[in-house]
Amino acid sequence: MSVSRLNVLVYTGPGTTVDSVRHCLYTLRRLLSPNYAVTPVSENALLKEPWLPTCALLVFPGGADLGFCSVLNGPGNRRITEYVRRGGRFLGFCAGGYYGSGRCEFEVGDPTSRSSAVASSSGARAAKISVRDGALGLEGEGTALGEISLYYNGGGVFVDAAAHADSVEVLANYVGDIDVDGGDGKAAVVYCKVGQELPFSPDLIPNSRQSIYRRSPRGRVKFLQACLSKLGLEVDETEAMMPSLSSLHLSALNPSEVDEMLHDWEDIIARDDRGEEFIKCENDTFHVEKKDSRWEPTASESAVAGGIVDYTTIVKRVVPHGEAWPDVKETPSFHHNVFYTSLQSYRDMEPAAEEWGNQIMYGEVVTSTNTVLEKEARDRLHSHRNDAGSRTRPRLQRLARAPGCLIMSTVINHPAHLAASRPIVFLQYLAAIATVEAVRSYGPGYNNLDLKIKWPNDVYARDPVITAIPPPTRCGRPSLQPFRIERLIARMLTLLESLYAEFRRDGFSAALEARYYGHWLHTGQKVTLEAEGGVRARVLGVTRDWGMLKAEELDGEGRTTGKVWTLQSDENSFDYWKGLLKRKT
DSSP states (O other): OOOOOOOEEEEEETTTTTHEEEEHHHHHHHHHTTTTTTEEEHHHHHSSSSGGGGGEEEEESOHHHHHHHHHHTTHHHHHHHHHHHHTEEEEEEHHHHHSSSSOOSSSSTTOOOHHHHHTTTTEEEEEEEEOOOOTTTSSTTOOOOOOEEEESSSSSOOOTTGGGGTTTTEEEESSSSSSSOOOOOOOEEEEEEEEOOOTOOOEOOOOSSSSSTTHHHHHHHHHHHHHHHHHOOOTTOOOOOOOOOOOOOESSTTHHHHHHHHHHTGEEEEEETTEEEEEEEEOOOEOOOGGGGGTOOOOOGEEEETTOOGGGGGGGGEEEEESSSTTTTSSTTTOOOHHHHHHHHHTTOOOOSSTTEEEEEEEEEEHHHHHHHHHOOOOTEEEEEEEOOOSOSSSSSOOOOOBBBEEEEOOOOOOGGGGTTTTTHHHHHHHHHHHHHHHTTTSGGGGSOOOOEEEEEEEESOOOOOOOEEEEOOSSSSSSSOOOOOHHHHHHHHHHHHHHHHHHHHOOOOHHHHHHHHHHTTTTTTEEEEESSSSSEEEEEOOOOOOOOOEEEEOOSOOEEEEEEEEEEETEETTTTTTTTEEEE
C-alpha cells in the first residue's frame, strides 16, 4: 500500500519567529498550491506523529536555531535524519539553514556580539547574491537571473562549500565583501544530497527568511521556484492566489429551525449602531447577515500585513437560510437539497438516526472546521462542512483545494456521567467504522473497495479511483458511478449517529467490536513494542473496557509467553509499514 507524499510541513515551534513562519507559509502556499498541503507543524507533532511517510518537504524557517535544538535534539533530530536519509527533503531558511548544517559558528570570539541586532532586525538589509543559473536550469535566454537581492538579517555563509563538489552544489554566492572568511567561495545557498545511495533525497538550505512577495521583484519569485523544482517538487508556475474566505451558510432540514438557533444565540449577539448583528468568539468574529446587508463589503476583508492576509482579523460572514435551503447558485459546490433529501433517505435505513445533520454550516473556504465548532459554535450546530481549508489542526492531512474533496467536523456531546461505562476513547473507533461503511455502502460496486482501518482510527484505501460530483468527471472503474459528496456526508452522519446510539445503549459490545475488526488491518499482525525494549508481540485486538490495543508477547521462536500488553492510543502510535508500535514522547 503506497503512500503519497503530499504534505509540506513548516516547523512553528520554539526558536521560530512569527514573521518568519507567516512569510514562509504564505510564500510556499503561493508556489506549491494546489499540488501540496502547506501546513504548520509543532515540535510535538514532529516528535509524536507519523508524519514521515506523507511528507514531501520539511521546512525550518528563520529565528534562532538554539530554540530548535532545545526541543528536537535527540529523538527529534533522529527522526528528521531518518526522514532525509530515506528520501525526504529538507529546506532551511536562515536559522533553519544553521540547524540543517553539521556545524555552526556564530560570532566566535566577538565580545560585541550582534545577536541583539539580529533579534531587533536593526541590522537587516538587502544582500545581493549571484545565482548560478546553470545549476538551476535557468541558463536559457530570458530565464537567467544573474544577480538578485534577498532579505538578510544575520544569515551565514557556507564555508568551503565549493571544495565539497562531490556532495554539495552551490546555487548562489554572495556578491561583494562579507564579514567572515568563507574559505573556498562565499556560498549563500547550497544544495546537498544526503547519502549518495539516495540520489533523489536532496537538502536545500537557502539563506533568506523573508517572504519573496513583499515588495519583491519577479527575480526572487523565480529563484525560489527554481530551488523548489530542483528539490523535485511540482511548482505552480502561475503562483496560486491565496483563497478568500467564503460566507458560511447556516441551514436546517426544517428551515424554520435556523431562526430558532439565532434566538438561542441572542445572549451572545452584539449589535452595532446600524442594527447589524455580530458574534465575537475566542478566535473569530462573525457577522450574521440580513438580506438587505448581504452584499455590503466589510472593512476587515482587506486586512493584510505586508501583503499577507491575516485571516484572524477578517470578520466571517454567516448567512442564515430561515426560509428555504440555500440555492445552488449560492453554493454551487454543495447542493443542500441533495444533502437533506439523502439524509432523510438514509434515515430509513438507520432507525436510530434522527437528529444529526438537521443543522449544518457550510463554507467553500474557511479557516478550520474544528475551530469553528470546538470554540465558537453552540451545541445545536452538529456539522460543519467546507471545500477548502486555509489551516489545519496538528493531525497532518491533505487540504482540500477544490470541489470534490470532503472536509467535515461533527460535534458529539457525550454525557459526563457515561465517561466510566462508555469511555470517550471509543468514539474514534465508531467514526472509523462509519467512514468505511459509508463508502462501502454508497452504491453498487463500492462494497468491493479495499478500505481498511489502521489503529486507532486512520482509514486507508488501496488503489483509490473514486471520483466525485461536482465537478462532472469520469470514474476510474467502469463499475463505479461517480459519487456526490452531499450523499456521502449524509450516509456518514446517519451511520455515526446509529453507531453512537448503540454504543450509549450497550457500550463497545461484541457486535461493535466485530464491525471494527471486520475493517481493520491488524488481526494477528506481529509487531515490535519500542517502549518495551523491542519486545516482539502479536496483536490480539482492542480491550472492550477502555479501548486499549492488546498484544501478546512472543519469544524468539515466535511462541507466546503468556504475557499480554495493553497500549493506549494517545500514548502510542502505530507504524503499520514497519510493524512498530512507538511511544509518543
